[in-house]
Amino acid sequence: MSDGQHNESNDSIFKIAINLAMACFVSGAIIAGVNFVTADAAAQKAEELKNDAMKALAQEADTFTPVDGKEGWFVAEKDGQMIAYIVPAVSKGYGGSINFLVAVTSDGTVIDYDITSHNETPGLGDKFNQEPFKSQLRGKKAENLKVVKDPSDKEHIQAMTGATISSNAAAEGVKKAVEEVVQLMGGK
């Protein structure tokens, strides 16, 4: 592959362009082929994953029905009884937007939440999807979903060390979901 090896005809700009174009074409063909094979399976898995995520949020529920007129909302039911709303929410964190899926009861109490996508700092901000931070938000109502830095304050949410912005974002996103449910219930 040294420079002395190739002759002049190899140097023409046309040949070089064809060479690169061929490489890109082969690459495109391989990716298209793989995508053709995996696309269906991927869509199916994504659906399953979403269902699993909802099941994890409202463990007692057995059926999930989409809510009319509310994009991405689901009602979690057990034996025909509604136990929670599954509500998507977005908030802004340290590294861009954070997407939530929050399970809220009809009286506006948080059951659990899951962060479906985020760009927070690994090892710092991303602890908002883990214990012990997560359990702080369970059972809270909208007025208590506020981040404080006083360790003796058990009514509100304790910020994670070194990740105040991410903590705020988590509390805010969950709060938004709760407020939307309260609004929906109040409007009825």
Place this chain on the structure above:
Amino acid sequence: MKELWSIFSKGILMENPIFVLALSLCPALAVTSSVTNALTMGLTVMFVITVNNMTISLIRNFVNPKVRLPVYIVSIATIVTVAQLVLQAYFPLLYKALGIYLALVVVFAIILARAEVFASKNNVIRSCCDGLGMGVGFAVAMVIIGAVREVFGSGTFLGYHVLPISYDAPLLLILPAGAFIVIGYLIGGARILVNRIEKSKA
């Protein structure tokens, strides 16, 4: 056989990608705040670098030297994209865990460096050994950095507490700046080790 072993083993210490060649320091800073992240990234790179080395070695006679770098990049990008599609379809949880890291692998200097320095001049089997060795070296280095940062930065190892809860972890170690300091000391340590080995051989 002995030659293949020496190709494989040089990546682990004597030419370790991070500690000796000092390539791909960016991921070494960015994703080593915990051992799990570091190990995941290390294994991903190991896979991509090995497959890419073999591919480059196979096509090395068809590639025009003037466009070899773009072709290598296309090859790396193809492998990563295919891996992404397959993971998404059959191992969605692993795909979720790898997240942004997988896409980042495309631009790692170490992968392109091995394609250019080794795979474009050697046959498939030798290139495969080189890729595996470099990949293992990279993964080992990542895990060492990750272990230091996780144990002393958050008091845990693989998520389990190894230091008493009362241990007041210095935040610096978790931040990228702390990673730089850790890598600096580790490179120094590796240098001493490599020098010793070279001396004892001579």
